[in-house]
Amino acid sequence: MTSPGVEQTLTDADFGLIDWTGGDSLYVSGYDLLYPETGPAVAALLDRYRPATLLVDPGPLVAEVPADLLDRVLAVTDVLSLNERELRILGEDDTGGRLRLLDRLPETGAVVARVGAEGAWLHRRGRAPELIPSLPVTVVDSTGAGDAHAGALLAGLAGGLELPEAVRLANAAGALAVTRAGSATGPTSAELAAALG
DSSP: OOOOGGGGGHHHHHHHHHHHOOTEEEEHHHHHHTTTTTTHHHHHHHHHOOSEEEEOOOOOTTGGGOOHHHHHHHOOEEEEEHHHHHHHHTTOOOOOOOGGGGGGTTOOOOEEEEOOGGEEEETTTTTEEEEEEEOOOOOSSOTEEEEEHHHHHHHHHHHOOHHHHHHHHHHHHHHHHHSSSSSSOOOOOOHHHHHOO
C-alpha cells in the first residue's frame, strides 16, 4: 500500500533548489509522473537538465501516466526498466524480440525487461536482445523486487559498470530481495558481492 505524501506536490521551484551536477544519476518512478504537479515538474526538469544516467521505472500504473508526459520523459531516458506486465501495457508482447519501445528512447537508450526468475532481457539498438540470468532462490515475498532491481541497476551504472554487468548486479539484488518478507528488503553491497562470488 502506498500513501501519497510530499512527493505528489513537488514543483519546478523545488527542483530548482537542488544543486545538480553533470555526474548525477536520476531515478524517475511512474508514480512521480502521475501526480498533477510533480509529473510536469519532472518533465520540465528533464527538458533543461541531463543527468549522467536517467533510469525510468514506469511501474504498475503506467497506463495512467499521461501519454504526452511519458513521451517527453522517454525521449531522454537512458535506461527504461520494467516488467513483462508493464511491457504489455506499453504494447509489447515478446520480451525476447525486438522492442518497438526502443524507438521512443534516445539512440543510446536501453530497455531492461525483468522476467522474474529468468532474469532480465537487455534490449539495445543494433544488437540482439540478451537474456541475463538471475540467481536461483526460494521466493518468500516478491514485494519490492523491482525497486531493489532498479536501485541496484542504477548504482551499478553510477559505479562504472557496463550495462550488462549492471543488469547482472540488479538481477542478484532482485533475487535476494524476494528471499525476505516485506517491501524494504534490498540487499547490502556485501550481500550482493557474496551472492555474485
